[in-house]
Amino acid sequence: MTTQSAVIPAFRPASTPALTASLAVTLIAAATIAGAWFFQLVLEILPCPLCLEQRYAYYLAIALGALTALAARSGAPRPLLLAGLALLALAALANAGLGTYHSGVEWGLWKGPTDCTGPVGNLGSAGDLLLRLDTVKVVRCDEVQWRFLGLSLAGYNVLISLLMAAIAAWGFVRTASRT
Secondary structure (H helix, E strand, O other): OOOHHHHOHHHOOOOOHHHHHHHHHHHHHHHHHHHHHHHHHOOOOOOOHHHHHHHHHHHHHHHHHHHHHHHHHOOOOHHHHHHHHHHHHHHHHHHHHHHHHHHHHHOOOOOOOOOOOOOOOOOOOHHHHHHHHHHOOOOOOOOOOOEEOOEEHHHHHHHHHHHHHHHHHHHHHHHHHOO
């Protein structure tokens, strides 16, 4: 071979299932969080407490996915890569469960947590109380603020989390079966 990739090892493609899966999960999680912040900051669709809890898995997936990708690129031992991919899959599945619970609350299938009644922080002096009550927006977990094709953001969270879990599981199975 006379190609540059055969001469210089750094230019050889080092794509492995662990690298591919962890990068895909990282990118999907980052895009999802960017979308959530766009909805919150630009479109002013404020998150409820359950929405905020669903973001934790994405923050974890960004960090853990990037670390797993870096480990895969560096030729880390297979058990370490399998552990990273398993944690990514489990976090995404747990988040899909939380999103399903939130969707059920929105559809009235069951009651949501009691903390979904909005912020009740320091309201200041009695004179400011009425002004503050007029400006506080209560974000309830059981009221959908936005739907597209019949699904709320919690519903889309379920689909995205299941996709991330499937990708991480694919990477796990392919990495485990490599010889």
